[in-house]
Amino acid sequence: MGQTLFFSAREEPVSLTLITPPAAAPVTLAEAKAHLNVTGDADDALITRLIAAATARFDGRDGLCGPLIEQTWQAQFDGFPRGRLELPLPPVSAVTAVTYRDAAGATQTLAADQYDVYGLDVLDGAYVLPATAWPATDLRPEAVAVTFTAGYGAAADTVPEPIRQAILATVATLYGQREDAYLGQAQLITVPAVALDLIASHRPWSF
Numbered sequence: 001m002g003q004t005l006f007f008s009a010r011e012e013p014v015s016l017t018l019i020t021p022p023a024a025a026p027v028t029l030a031e032a033k034a035h036l037n038v039t040g041d042a043d044d045a046l047i048t049r050l051i052a053a054a055t056a057r058f059d060g061r062d063g064l065c066g067p068l069i070e071q072t073w074q075a076q077f078d079g080f081p082r083g084r085l086e087l088p089l090p091p092v093s094a095v096t097a098v099t100y101r102d103a104a105g106a107t108q109t110l111a112a113d114q115y116d117v118y119g120l121d122v123l124d125g126a127y128v129l130p131a132t133a134w135p136a137t138d139l140r141p142e143a144v145a146v147t148f149t150a151g152y153g154a155a156a157d158t159v160p161e162p163i164r165q166a167i168l169a170t171v172a173t174l175y176g177q178r179e180d181a182y183l184g185q186a187q188l189i190t191v192p193a194v195a196l197d198l199i200a201s202h203r204p205w206s207f
Contacts, residue, residue: 001180014078019073043175066204074148087126089150092120093149099104108135163202
């Protein structure tokens with residue numbers, strides 16, 4: 001008898017795990033100090049924390065702009081979809097592995113010629129299609145895992161300048177209104193209106 005192919009009814013990933021964080025920040029301490037017109041070193045530690053807090057509002061899974069500096073994520077799905085496998089966190093620059101548990105429960109890795117990746121390096125989002133058909137998986141949750149690289153590049157200057165300026169504007173707001181900055185939870189940090197205007201054309205969209 002042939003295997004029954006299980007299709008996931010849920011197209012979104014059931015979990016997202018950061019495998020390799022970005023190796024650099026989108027703006028440097030020197031750039032932030034120049035923006036703030038700070039010449040001394042007394043506030044270097046504070047400004048560094050403000051850069052991290054401001055960056056968290058724009059970068060990564062929970063950021064307004066998605067991944068900025070190159071970073072590696074793994075998305076897990078309950079199974080292969082009937083059509084294309086949509087990847088979160090644009091811009092995606094590469095898919096490095098597609099693994100799954102087969103109908104017998106053994107972990108398998110799809111060869112690179114068994115799937116094609118579309119929509120790389122764009123904010124509309126990347127997706128994966130099988131070269132022929134998706135293989136059968138077992139019925140347990142998180143049967144499929146896709147490891148991918150997201151972000152604009154490995155260096156700060158690969159991030160679009162409007163996003164970098166938005167981060168600097170947010171750092172300036174936090175630096176000037178320190179009593180309102182709660183650095184433990186990035187979601188409580190107020191993003192100034194000018195920063196939102198700057199990133200308007202650099203935010204991922206879903207349809």
